Amino acid sequence: MIQGKLVRFRTMERNDLPYVKAINEDPQVRRNVVGWGWPNSLAELERWHERSQGGSTHRWVVVDTADRVIGVTGLWDVDMQSRHALTALKLGGLEEVRGRGLGTDAIKTLMAFAFYDVGLNRLYSSILVDNAASTRAYVDKCGWSVEGISRQHVWRRGGYVDLQQVGILRSEFDALPGAEEYVQLVLGSSGT
């Protein structure tokens, strides 16, 4: 378990898959995430879950203080030599939970875990230029930088959309107000 202030993460289990199906079908999520996917049956998701265990992929569900599963996050392509990883976050699915600060809390929690428990030095992701909530949460509220633009990189809703490449270094996380509090929360909860 990985503890933040408003949310916590736990490993994604087989019985979370109906939730994963719901969030994958959430129109706000489908509109805004970078990856596109066919609608999946539960049986397909079960095969996907089996295939994706272990290795450099670590998927978690996001749980709120009422014990509801409200999102998915994780680390992908974890590189322990160069000490970087890809991360992503989706909130929604069964409940409307966006826009209440839970995403910002989840991103700070993820950073504290990645930088201080795993020992990474850099996290990176990508955000569609028209995804204002994600840009606000990652860049404006959590200290991430836009490192480049991949022009017309993603086909979405009938047109090509530019993609922002975003990233953050551990030293930049350290400079965020309240970073130390997240580190203490995460180090006190993870690995138990």
Ligand SMILES: CC(C)(COP(=O)(O)OP(=O)(O)OC[C@H]1O[C@@H](n2cnc3c(N)ncnc32)[C@H](O)[C@@H]1OP(=O)(O)O)[C@@H](O)C(=O)NCCC(=O)NCCS
């Ligand atoms: C992106 C996401 C994870 C952010 O989580 P969240 O809980 O909504 O984020 P927060 O509430 O912590 O912060 C969002 C900020 O964006 C602002 N915001 C939301 N929609 C906005 C819009 N259309 N235009 C401008 N700002 C917007 C919010 O007001 C808030 O800022 P504030 O706290 O200063 O008011 C969540 O919205 C989400 O899962 N969206 C759908 C999937 C997705 O886009 N995932 C990310 C892919 S890169």
